[in-house]
Amino acid sequence: MTSPLMPLHDAIARFVQDGQTLAMEGFTHLIPFAAGHEVIRQGRSGLTLVRMTPDILYDQMIGMGCAKAVVFSWGGNPGVGSIHRFRDAIEDGWPAPLAIHEHSHADMAGRYQAGASGLPFSVLRGYVGSDLPKHNPEIRTIECPFTGEKLAATPAINPDVAVIHAQRADRKGNVLIEGIVGVQKEAVLAAKRAIVTVEEIVEDLRAPMNACFLPHWVLGAVCEVPRGAHPSYAHGYYDRDNAFCKAWDGISRDRETFLAWMKKHVLGTKTHAEFLDSIGSPTMAAAAAPGMTG
Amino acid sequence: MTTYTPNEIMTVEAARRLANGTVCFVGIGLPSAAANLARLTHAPDVVLIYESGTIGAKPEVLPLSIGDGELAEHADTVVSVPEIFRYWLQGGRVDVGFLGAAQVDRFGNINTTVIGGDYAKPKVRLPGAGGAPEIASNARETWIIIRQSKRTFVSKVDFLTSVGHLEGGDSRAKSGARGKGPTAVITDLGVLTPDPVTRELTLVAIHPGITVEQAKAATGWDLKVAPDLAVTREPTEAELKALRALQEKTAKAHGTSAVSE
Numbered sequence: 001m002t003s004p005l006m007p008l009h010d011a012i013a014r015f016v017q018d019g020q021t022l023a024m025e026g027f028t029h030l031i032p033f034a035a036g037h038e039v040i041r042q043g044r045s046g047l048t049l050v051r052m053t054p055d056i057l058y059d060q061m062i063g064m065g066c067a068k069a070v071v072f073s074w075g076g077n078p079g080v081g082s083i084h085r086f087r088d089a090i091e092d093g094w095p096a097p098l099a100i101h102e103h104s105h106a107d108m109a110g111r112y113q114a115g116a117s118g119l120p121f122s123v124l125r126g127y128v129g130s131d132l133p134k135h136n137p138e139i140r141t142i143e144c145p146f147t148g149e150k151l152a153a154t155p156a157i158n159p160d161v162a163v164i165h166a167q168r169a170d171r172k173g174n175v176l177i178e179g180i181v182g183v184q185k186e187a188v189l190a191a192k193r194a195i196v197t198v199e200e201i202v203e204d205l206r207a208p209m210n211a212c213f214l215p216h217w218v219l220g221a222v223c224e225v226p227r228g229a230h231p232s233y234a235h236g237y238y239d240r241d242n243a244f245c246k247a248w249d250g251i252s253r254d255r256e257t258f259l260a261w262m263k264k265h266v267l268g269t270k271t272h273a274e275f276l277d278s279i280g281s282p283t284m285a286a287a288a289a290p291g292m293t294g
Numbered sequence: 295m296t297t298y299t300p301n302e303i304m305t306v307e308a309a310r311r312l313a314n315g316t317v318c319f320v321g322i323g324l325p326s327a328a329a330n331l332a333r334l335t336h337a338p339d340v341v342l343i344y345e346s347g348t349i350g351a352k353p354e355v356l357p358l359s360i361g362d363g364e365l366a367e368h369a370d371t372v373v374s375v376p377e378i379f380r381y382w383l384q385g386g387r388v389d390v391g392f393l394g395a396a397q398v399d400r401f402g403n404i405n406t407t408v409i410g411g412d413y414a415k416p417k418v419r420l421p422g423a424g425g426a427p428e429i430a431s432n433a434r435e436t437w438i439i440i441r442q443s444k445r446t447f448v449s450k451v452d453f454l455t456s457v458g459h460l461e462g463g464d465s466r467a468k469s470g471a472r473g474k475g476p477t478a479v480i481t482d483l484g485v486l487t488p489d490p491v492t493r494e495l496t497l498v499a500i501h502p503g504i505t506v507e508q509a510k511a512a513t514g515w516d517l518k519v520a521p522d523l524a525v526t527r528e529p530t531e532a533e534l535k536a537l538r539a540l541q542e543k544t545a546k547a548h549g550t551s552a553v554s555e
Contacts, residue, residue, distance in 0.1 A: 027346050027375055028361030052375070076421035078322070078359030079548075087419050102407075105345055106379035106428040113376045125384050128431040128471040129403070129457030132423060135413045150470055179366045180346045183375045212374075235363050242358060242548050 004173040004222045008272070011195045011221035012038045020160035023050040023112075023191060024057065027182030028078055029235060032165040033057050034228035034272035035197050040064045041267060050159055052108045052183060056231065056248050059083040060266070062098060063258050069099035071157070073108045080245055084252045094255065102136055107154050112183050114156035115190025126152040162191035165229045166214075167236060169198040170205045173216030179235030181212045193220040197228040199237050225272050244279075298529050300441075300482035303501050305331060305537060306529040308392075308439050308480040317341045318390045319383060319429050320351075322360045324439045325392035327540070328480075330356060334536050343382060345425040347373045355547040356540060360424075364547075379425065383432050386472070391433030395440050396420050397451050400494050400515045402438065402458030402476030404430065405451035413453065423455050430456035431471040442481035442512045449515040459493035466493070483509045485526065489518070499524040 006014075016022060016039055024032050036057045039047075049058055049067045054075040061067055063085030070086070077083050089098035103111070110122035123142065133139040133152075142153040164184040166177045175196050177184060188194040196214065201224045207213050216222070227234075231241035231248075251261045269275045298306075308328035312318060314337040320329045322344075330353060333340050342351045346361035350370030357365050366372045373382075382388065397405035404426060410417025430436050436458070440446055458476045459466045466475050476495075479486040484500035497509050498520040510517045529537075 028359040029346075029363065029366075072422065074422045074424035078361075082419070082421075090419055091416070102422055104423040104427045105375065105425040106384070109374075109376040109379050113380075124380075124428070125432060125472070126428050128427075129454060129460050129466070129469050130423075130427045131407070131413075131454045132427065179363060180348070180361045180372055181374050182346070182361070185374065186376055233363055235366065239363070240359075 004216055004219045005169075005171070005201070006221050006223060008034060008038050008197060008223040008225055011223050012042055015161050015193045015195060015220055016042070016044055017160075018044055019046040021048040021050060022161050022163065023157065023159035023187050024163045025051060025182060025184050025187040026165060026229065026232065027053065027180055028055070029180040029182065029233060030165045030177070030184070030229050031055070031057055031232035032163045032197055032228065033230060033232065034225040034275075035163045035165070035195060035223075036061055037266045037272065037275060039066060040262070050157060052105055053078075054086060055083060056245065059085040059248075059252055060262065062086050062089050063095065063252070064262055065095045067098060068096070069101065071101040071103070073103045073105045077245060077248060079242075080249050084249075085258060088255070101138065102132060103139070103154065104132070107139070107152070108157075109183050109186070111154055111157040112186035112190050115158045116186045119156055121153050121155050123151050123153050157190055159187070159191040160193065162187040162194045163197075164188060164194070165197045165225075165234070167199050167234055168202050168205055169196065169222045169224070170202060173219055173222040174205055174207075175214040175216075175219065175222060176205050176207045177212040177214070185212055185214065188214055189218065194218065195221040195223065197223045197225040199226055199228065199234050200224060227276055228272055230276065296528055296531060296534065298534055300501070302534060302537060303526065303529055304439065304441070304480055304482045306533045307485065307501070307526050308437065309335065309533070311437065311478065311480070312337050312340055312390070314339050315341070316389045317343065317387060318392050319343045319345070319388045319433055321393045321426070321429075322357065323394050325394055325437075327356055327537075328439060329392055330540060331533070331537050334540060335533060343378065343388065345375065345378060347375055347378045349373065349378075349382065354543065356544040358548050379428060383428060386432070388429070388433040389435070391429035391436045393426055393429060393436060393438050393456070395438055395446070397446055397448050398438055398440055398479060399448050399451045399458070401460060401462045402436075402479060402488060402493075402495055403451050403454050403460065404438065404456040404458060405453045407453040407455045409452050426456040430458065430475070431473070433473050435474040435477040438476055438479045440479065440481055442483045442509070444512060444514050447513045447515075459488055462493040463491070483512060494518060496520055497523065499526050501526050502528055
């Protein structure tokens, strides 16, 4: 069996193609920023971007023209406000028109579960009285064959590629996720291919018996990218960069300021390490020091 | 006389309602501040659940986002997002869903999606539903905490994101939504509860120093006032001390000024 360990550049080049459905997950924790930046650097376009909580990363990808559609349940910069590139794309079609497919969290989570379970749809007690089904033809009603109850049904999500970030992998490419695990396991198992970036590759994962664990044989690529979730956080490694998240509001409000920032820091750098240097983030050596808490 | 801000009395009044031992599904921002104030004062055993999967969260500082590590660090357990919605919320284990809103209407329906224009071309695009539609239709009851103004208190929401009492009367019961729906709306001016028959939100209490005229002027429909209108109790020194300490710690941790959300 070939090892999934490879550089991030190669993983994106090999697995992410124009026009695909791409799910990048991480519920405010472990957001795969480094991988998203690499998608931008490699100039992917026409993507349908799936994510429960589009925030700064999808704002960047939308503003750089990677997306034709977004499938989501909450879009914003948590604790700060709007994501301006996302809004500009929806409200004014810049840099390109953006279709939106809007759901709720419970529904998105269930849709990934259905996808991971090999089922065609998800069923939930959801959207009662809500206007969302009027604007999203994928939210439908079914009748329970046993009780006759009316329930909401939505199609499974089976992305072409799922991308997540995790704390650790071992040399075989087995992955361990700790802390708030969100919907990452479901997203990976629902996808045709999965790319995982990790803080570090270790000799022994020491995964607890009931841990959130993804075996190497379900993963297409595992890439070591220290601080790969910055400016979000990696529990046990580094905190969220709240100052950056606030600064993003100013950077992204204006199209020209946004483009200049992306050109300088993302397109103008070759790797995530160079990106971190260019924005003046703590050095990798300091970041990798043990004992830092999330 | 104690001095306090409108935000403080709103947060304290909301916190007081949360009885010890209640299982509360908490929204970020104002609900989170009130729920944690309750936990730090009269309700040490309140069970706080956040949609990021943290059950029994005991944050030392208020989370900036719904998935802060602070929530996981001190929680009884952390489960996946599908599990939190399926087993714990939809499974019927939540007593109170505690929500914020951009708009609330006279029947307690919530809008967090779009304001003005239409859905495809809105005047203001809001973040969207998050977990609220299923919290509002699966918790045993719902509380809403929101600053009251003509902008936020509207006769009919521009977009119905999360269900309240729909068109009033028995329309919610007929809709298939579970639980009692919104049983209280706590604002910076007072407290509203649904009329037992019409389900229209009615002003049942005002904060000290607030007039009925002020409350009516900050409401986008002809606000009905309970005949036995109460005045809420002023925050105590102990409540204000606990709230301010929590906010100071939060501001220090997040590098923000001390505001109440």
